[in-house]
Structures are given as structure tokens and as C-alpha cells.
Amino acid sequence: MNWNEHLPALLLALPLLGAFLAPLCSLGGKTLRNAMLVAVSFFTLLVAFFLWRTVLADGIQYYVMGGENSRLALPSGMAIPIRIILEVDALSAFMALCGAIASFAGALFSLNYMSRFTGLSRFASLYLLLTAGMLGMMITGDIFNFFVFIEVSSIASFGLIAFWRDRPAAVEASFKYALISQVGSMLILVAAGCLYGKYNMLNMAAIGSALKMGAMEKVALVFLVGSLAMKCGAFPMHMWLPDGYAEAPTGVTCLLVAVSQASLYGLARVCFSVYGIAIGSAFIPWMIIVFGLASMFFGVAMAVVQHDMKRLIGYHSVSQVGYMLLGLGVGLLVLGDPRAMAEFGFTAITGGLFHAFNYTMYKALLFLAAGAVYYATGKRDLNDMGGLARRMPYTAVMFLIASAAISGLPPFNGFVSKLFIYESSFAVHPFLAVVALVTSVLTLASFVKVFQTAFLGPEKSVFAGVREVPPAMLAGMAVLTVVVLGLTLFPSWSIANLAEPAARALVDQSGYIGAIMGGGM
Amino acid sequence: MRPLSVVVRTGCDFFAWFMIVFGVNIVIHGYMTPGGGFQGGAIIATFLAFLLVSYGGKKVLSWVNEKIYEFLFEELGLICFFVLALLGIGNSFFYNFLASPLGAERTGILSLISPAGTTVFMSIAVGIEVTGALSLVIIAMFRGIRQFSVPNLPEEEIGHDR
Amino acid sequence: MIGNAPFFTVGILFMMGLVGIFMTRNLIKIAIAVSILGSSVNLFLVSLGYREGGSVPIHFLAGDGEIMVLPTPQAMTLTAIVIALAVTALLLSLIMLVWRHYGTIDVDEVRRLRG
Numbered sequence: 001m002n003w004n005e006h007l008p009a010l011l012l013a014l015p016l017l018g019a020f021l022a023p024l025c026s027l028g029g030k031t032l033r034n035a036m037l038v039a040v041s042f043f044t045l046l047v048a049f050f051l052w053r054t055v056l057a058d059g060i061q062y063y064v065m066g067g068e069n070s071r072l073a074l075p076s077g078m079a080i081p082i083r084i085i086l087e088v089d090a091l092s093a094f095m096a097l098c099g100a101i102a103s104f105a106g107a108l109f110s111l112n113y114m115s116r117f118t119g120l121s122r123f124a125s126l127y128l129l130l131t132a133g134m135l136g137m138m139i140t141g142d143i144f145n146f147f148v149f150i151e152v153s154s155i156a157s158f159g160l161i162a163f164w165r166d167r168p169a170a171v172e173a174s175f176k177y178a179l180i181s182q183v184g185s186m187l188i189l190v191a192a193g194c195l196y197g198k199y200n201m202l203n204m205a206a207i208g209s210a211l212k213m214g215a216m217e218k219v220a221l222v223f224l225v226g227s228l229a230m231k232c233g234a235f236p237m238h239m240w241l242p243d244g245y246a247e248a249p250t251g252v253t254c255l256l257v258a259v260s261q262a263s264l265y266g267l268a269r270v271c272f273s274v275y276g277i278a279i280g281s282a283f284i285p286w287m288i289i290v291f292g293l294a295s296m297f298f299g300v301a302m303a304v305v306q307h308d309m310k311r312l313i314g315y316h317s318v319s320q321v322g323y324m325l326l327g328l329g330v331g332l333l334v335l336g337d338p339r340a341m342a343e344f345g346f347t348a349i350t351g352g353l354f355h356a357f358n359y360t361m362y363k364a365l366l367f368l369a370a371g372a373v374y375y376a377t378g379k380r381d382l383n384d385m386g387g388l389a390r391r392m393p394y395t396a397v398m399f400l401i402a403s404a405a406i407s408g409l410p411p412f413n414g415f416v417s418k419l420f421i422y423e424s425s426f427a428v429h430p431f432l433a434v435v436a437l438v439t440s441v442l443t444l445a446s447f448v449k450v451f452q453t454a455f456l457g458p459e460k461s462v463f464a465g466v467r468e469v470p471p472a473m474l475a476g477m478a479v480l481t482v483v484v485l486g487l488t489l490f491p492s493w494s495i496a497n498l499a500e501p502a503a504r505a506l507v508d509q510s511g512y513i514g515a516i517m518g519g520g521m
Numbered sequence: 522m523r524p525l526s527v528v529v530r531t532g533c534d535f536f537a538w539f540m541i542v543f544g545v546n547i548v549i550h551g552y553m554t555p556g557g558g559f560q561g562g563a564i565i566a567t568f569l570a571f572l573l574v575s576y577g578g579k580k581v582l583s584w585v586n587e588k589i590y591e592f593l594f595e596e597l598g599l600i601c602f603f604v605l606a607l608l609g610i611g612n613s614f615f616y617n618f619l620a621s622p623l624g625a626e627r628t629g630i631l632s633l634i635s636p637a638g639t640t641v642f643m644s645i646a647v648g649i650e651v652t653g654a655l656s657l658v659i660i661a662m663f664r665g666i667r668q669f670s671v672p673n674l675p676e677e678e679i680g681h682d683r
Numbered sequence: 684m685i686g687n688a689p690f691f692t693v694g695i696l697f698m699m700g701l702v703g704i705f706m707t708r709n710l711i712k713i714a715i716a717v718s719i720l721g722s723s724v725n726l727f728l729v730s731l732g733y734r735e736g737g738s739v740p741i742h743f744l745a746g747d748g749e750i751m752v753l754p755t756p757q758a759m760t761l762t763a764i765v766i767a768l769a770v771t772a773l774l775l776s777l778i779m780l781v782w783r784h785y786g787t788i789d790v791d792e793v794r795r796l797r798g
Contacts, residue, residue: 006610006613006614009613009614013603013614016603017603020596020600021600023591023592023595023596024592024596027592063613063614064613065613065614066609066614066616067612067613067616068612068613069612069613070612144759144762148762148766151769151770154770155766158770158773158777159773162777162780165780168781168784168785168795169795169796171777171780171781171784172785172793172795175710175777175778175781175793176796178770178774179704179774182717183701183720186721186724189724189728190697190724190727193724193728193756196731196756196759200753243796247796553744559761559764559765563768636742658772665779665780665783
């Protein structure tokens with residue numbers, strides 16, 4: 001049997017199998033459960049890596065679930081695809097790789113961090129379900145299946161954010177996230193219903209080939225953009241993000257960062273591959289750009305005044321999502337104009353997507369480092385910390401690398417993607433680039449404050465017994481650090497092999513549609 | 522919750538096990554009637570709700586064995602579903618290897634389910650799983666009321682800070 | 684015009700759900716409003732599949748008629764109902780935990796996360 005053919009289904013089946021087996025493995029004791037969690041995350045990462053290699057070598061991979069042949073998209077002469085089809089192009093494979101790395105790092109970190117909780121079989125099950133939901137969001141080609149995976153990952157994250165159930169703030173954060181997430185998901189379902197009612201098809205490629213812009217499609221687009229921007233943490237709907245990320249156990253936060261990127265992927269997929277140039281007016285791209293600007297500015301403005309470490313990093317998440325929305329919005333704005341596209345539009349999309357990958361890596365690393373500081377010292381408030389660099393040298397170095405990356409200091413990876421976004425947004429209107437630069441400066445100021453307060457300075461006497469965190473947690477952080485350093489040291493390779501194929505696949509709507517509609521046997 | 526009067530308890534004695542039969546009927550005929558795994562499973566789970574209302578929390582919670590619901594029902598349903606999905610992996614994941622076209626003749630037990638194929642067994646697996654899951658939800662939410670202490674609670678819940 | 688009655692109901696129920704989420708103070712009423720929101724979207728999906736004079740979309744139960752209603756929205760609605768059930772179960776469990784920690788389920792009192 002050709003394993004390459006079944007890779008997309010395997011990418012979903014492995015975390016699901018792990019989630020289903022978690023209660024059984026817990027019967028065998030703590031070691032078996034931990035081993036299963038790490039093994040399943042590692043094999044998911046391997047499958048994501050091989051899938052990425054296959055897509056780069058062979059083009060768009062698709063998989064018909066439950067069909068006689070997994071490549072028979074249009075069975076027995078039908079004109080429209082009738083089964084759920086997973087369609088993996090370069091963008092999906094890129095995001096799946098990013099998400100799988102974050103999931104593996106979080107799983108390694110959770111081995112020790114969660115040792116004081118009970119009910120860990122449920123934790124492993126929910127964690128792997130969240131991974132499966134996130135990966136499903138990224139590789140599916142069917143809009144109702146996309147809704148189902150959004151709900152799977154949302155429900156898993158409600159449970160995981162409230163997992164620290166002795167702390168009232170965690171339960172409150174989870175409840176508020178659940179309310180706003182459920183409203184958003186119901187709007188996505190209404191949009192899917194609108195598109196189904198109009199075209200009688202659920203497959204995204206099929207809808208994209210038949211789409212003609214009318215009132216129903218505009219309603220569906222508005223609902224989809226609004227809800228997916230909410231799930232990324234864009235400005236007016238960002239209230240859940242700092243609370244949710246701060247109160248979740250840290251391994252879970254590492255994965256939640258990647259799950260927000262899956263919603264960003266959904267936004268890009270709907271705007272570029274389903275609607276494409278049929279969007280017509282410039283209203284939606286400008287709305288996305290405005291969301292991006294507002295998120296950037298308000299996120300960093302609220303972050304500068306925080307003194308709880310994880311909440312501060314959570315507010316910076318809001319501002320970093322603004323960068324990606326700015327890049328995608330600029331690309332969407334000039335999608336119909338080939339000259340402007342070649343000049344700055346393609347650079348904007350490449351920058352936005354590369355920033356998504358970089359952001360997941362360094363943001364997850366920041367959260368893991370903050371979690372390590374909490375695990376070692378028991379404190380989350382910056383006012384209580386000081387001089388930890390001598391006691392926790394590895395954590396301090398990794399936090400320093402991640403802070404430099406997020407602030408956009410050359411030569412780190414954050415600088416490269418932010419440079420693309422500055423260049424392209426300047427070509428649209430100089431004000432956009434000014435806001436982006438100001439945000440970058442404020443981010444740098446904020447992280448200088450955090451690093452200096454927490455790690456440098458005289459050591460406090462209360463920290464005399466603090467030791468470095470256990471090796472499993474260091475291994476989790478090291479995975480992310482290796483990726484960040486790899487992206488830093490090989491920027492042109494990363495852009496040519498990671499970001500540009502993804503951006504090209506996103507812009508190429510006819511390729512996305514043709515793989516399903518024109519293909520089959 | 523206190524046990525209700527003897528009239529209610531007698532009615533419960535009559536009907537509780539019938540509810541399970543009714544639910545199983547809906548699960549098994551899911552491929553041809555409105556029904557199926559989830560709906561039937563939710564009906565079977567009301568068995569426990571019925572008992573809780575009639576007999577009161579203390580008696581039911583000391584009698585019920587959560588491990589049956591967790592491992593025998595929920596895990597078995599999940600594993601069966603996954604194995605059924607994997608069995609068709611030669612063609613694709615979730616391939617319906619037992620289905621046959623409408624006009625074809627099948628013999629033996631397969632003639633009962635021939636157009637539907639594996640969806641019948643997947644429906645039964647989902648029904649078993651939903652039974653276990655919803656019963657666990659009812660038990661967990663009822664235990665959360667904490668009006669009475671129940672001997673040998675499965676394990677003390679520690680949400681990190683206690 | 685009368686054929687659009689399900690869609691008007693969908694709109695009214697959706698508005699009721701949204702207003703319920705924003706305006707009520709009791710957390711359980713908010714959970715009920717979320718459930719109403721889910722029900723309205725399920726009604727929308729089912730009523731999308733109706734075709735005039737159609738019968739049950741199962742081959743050996745349909746009878747003599749030639750038109751069947753669409754089965755796909757029915758499958759979508761079933762899935763959405765199951766998802767709404769899971770969310771309701773989680774919301775109610777979270778409300779129980781909130782009551783245990785805060786002692787109140789008034790949404791104005793449950794505000795320890797600020798700033």
C-alpha cells in the first residue's frame with residue numbers, strides 16, 4: 001500500500017487514535033500515558049513533515065474520505081464532488097507542519113508541568129483532540145467539515161483552559177471564551193448554510209468554481225471573515241485571548257497559539273481560494289487591514305501596562321496577529337491587479353504567511369519560558385521576580401532569543417517577515433507602515449522591560465531554592481528554539497522553500513479548484 | 522435529591538429497563554428510520570437520569586460503577602468506530618466495504634444491511650459510546666452538587682492548587 | 684411568501700438568542716440563550732433542504748413520489764445538534780464550577796479578570 005497516498009488521512013487519524021486510547025493507556029500507569037502522548041505527537045510531526053515534502057515535490061495532494069479510490073474526486077461521471085475531500089496544497093502543508101511542531105513542544109512540556117493535577121487521562125485525550133481538530137481545520141477542503149473541526153478544537157480548548165480548576169480566574173476565562181466562541185461558530189454555520197443553499201455543494205473548490213458574487217455570498221463572506229477574525233484574536237473581538245492564554249496550563253497555551261493560526265489559515269483560504277477575485281469591491285480587504293492596524297496598536301498599548309507575565313505575552317499575541325492580517329489584507333486588496341501584485345502584493349502575502357510560522361514558533365517559546373518561570377518559582381507577577389538568570393540560565397537564554405525574534409531585531413526571523421510587511425504596506429499607504437513600525441518599537445520596549453525585570457538584576461532572597469526546570473520541559477523549549485534559530489540562520493532557504501510555495505498556492509485559485517474539479521480519474 | 526414516593530419508584534422499576542430497549546431499537550434501525558447512534562444513545566442515557574430522579578442521589582451514586590460507563594461503553598464504542606474506519610484502508614479511510622448497490626443480492630446476515638454497509642455498525646458503535654459519555658456527564662454533574670458524601674469516591678479531584 | 688416562514692422564524696430566534704446573551708444577568712439564562720442560538724441555526728439548515736412535494740430521502744421508504752427532500756442538510760443538522768449538546772454540557776459544568784468558586788452566578792459579579 002502506498003503510504004504517500006494516505007498521508008492526509010493519517011495526519012488526522014493518528015491524533016484521533018491517541019485521543020481515543022488515552023483512557024486505556026492511563027490504566028497502565030503514568031509512564032505509559034506520557035509515552036503515548038509524546039509518541040503520538042512525534043509521529044504526527046513526522047507525518048506532517050512527510051506530507052509537506054510530498055506536496056512540495058508532487059503538487060496538490062487530495063484525499064477522498066470513504067471513496068472507492070482515494071483519488072477519485074468526481075465519481076462515476078458526476079459533475080460535482082460528493083464526498084468529504086481533504087485537499088492539501090503548499091499552504092495547508094506549511095501550516096500543518098507549524099501546528100505539529102507546536103503540538104510536539106507542548107506535549108513535551110506538559111509531561112512535568114501537569115504533574116500536580118489529577119485527571120490527566122482526560123488531559124491527554126483533550127490535548128490530542130485539540131491537535132486533531134487543528135490539523136483537520138488546516139487540511140480539509142469542505143466547508144462544513146471545516147466548521148466541524150473548528151467546533152472540535154473549540155470544545156477541546158474550553159475544557160483545557162478550565163483545566164486549572166482550582167483557580168476561579170481560569171473557569172471564568174473559559175466561560176467567557178466559550179460564549180464568544182459559540183456565537184462565532186454559529187455564524188460560521190449560517191455562512192456555510194447560505195453557501196450550501198445557493199450552490200447545493202459543500203466542497204470549497206467546487207463553490208469557488210461556481211461562485212458569482214451576490215447578496216447571499218456577501219452575507220456569507222461577512223459572517224465568515226468576522227467569525228474567523230474573532231477566533232484569531234483580531235481587535236474588537238480580542239477580549240478572550242489574553243484571559244484564555246494566561247489561564248490555561250502552559251503546554252495548552254503553546255498549542256492554542258497554533259490553533260489561532262489555523263483560524264487565520266481559514267480566513268486566508270475563504271478569501272483567496274473560495275472567493276478570490278470575485279470579491280470585487282475593496283471593502284473587505286480594507287476591513288481586514290483596519291482590523292490588523294487596530295489589533296497591532298491596541299494590543300501593544302494594552303501590553304505595555306501589564307505586570308502579569310503571561311497576560312502581557314497574550315496581549316502581544318493580539319498585536320502580532322495584526323501583522324498577519326495587515327499582510328493578508330494588502331495582498332487581498334491588489335489581488336485583481338497583476339502589476340501591483342507582482343510589485344508588492346505577493347511580497348505582502350509571503351510576509352504575512354511567513355510571519356504566521358515565525359509567530360507560532362517564537363510565541364509558543366515565550367509562553368513556555370514564562371510557564372517554566374512559574375513552575376520554578378511559583379510566581380507570575382513581574383513585580384515579584386528578579387535575577388533569575390543565574391538560577392535558570394537555559395530558560396533565560398531561550399527567552400532572550402524569543403524576545404529578540406518578536407521585537408523584530410535583525411537578524412532574527414521576526415525581522416525578515418516584518419520587513420516584507422513594512423515594504424508592501426508602505427506601497428499601499430505610508431500610514432500603515434508607520435503604525436507597524438511604531439508597534440515594533442513598543443514591542444521591543446515591552447520585552448526589554450520584561451527580560452530585565454524577570455531575569456536580570458539582583459537576585460531576590462526568596463528565590464534561593466530555585467533550580468532549573470526538569471529536562472522534559474527544557475526539551476520542549478529546545479525544539480522551538482532549534483526551529484527559531486534554523487529560520488534565523490537560513491532565511492533565504494526558509495523563504496524559498498516554506499513561505500513562497502505557500503503564498504503561490506494561496507494566490508493560485510485556479511490550481512486549487514482544478515485539482516478537484518478538473519481532476520479525478 | 523431525596524427519593525420520591527413509592528408510586529414514582531414503582532413506575533421507575535417498570536419503565537427504566539424499557540427505556541434501554543427503546544433506545545437500542547432506535548440505534549439499531551438507524552440506517553432506515555430517523556434515528557441512529559447519537560439519538561438512541563441519548564435515550565439510553567436517560568435510564569440513569571430516571572433512576573436519579575426516582576431513587577435519589579445517595580442511593581444511586583453508591584450503586585453506580587463509573588468504570589463500566591467509562592471503559593466498557595465509551596472506550597469500546599470509540600475503538601470499534603475507529604477500527605471500522607480503518608478496515609477499509611486498502612481503498613481509503615472510512616471506506617464502506619460492506620455496502621453493495623441497491624439491486625444486488627446478498628445472502629445471509631449481510632442481506633439485512635446490504636445497502637447501508639458499515640454505517641450500521643458505526644451507528645451501533647456511536648450509540649454505545651454516546652450512552653457511556655452522557656451517563657458519565659449526568660453522574661459527574663450530579664456528584665458536583667456535593668450535597669451528600671458518598672463513600673469511595675473514585676479519586677480526589679486536584680486542580681493543581683489543593 | 685408563506686414558504687419563507689421558516690426563515691423568518693430563524694431570524695427571530697437568532698435575534699432572541701443574541702439579545703439573551705447580551706442582556707441577561709444570570710449565567711444559566713445565558714447558557715439557555717446559546718442553546719436557542721444553536722437551535723435557530725439548525726432550523727435554518729433543515730429548512731434549506733426542503734423541496735416542494737418531497738418525501739423521505741430513503742429509497743425503500745419513500746413510496747411512489749419522485750421528489751425527495753435533500754438529505755445532506757439533515758446530516759449537517761444532526762452534526763450541529765451533537766456539537767451544540769457538547770457545548771451546552773460544558774457550559775453548564777463551567778457554571779457549576781463558577782458557582783463553587785464565586786458563590787454567585789450573576790454575570791456582573793464574576794469579574795476577577797480585568798485590565
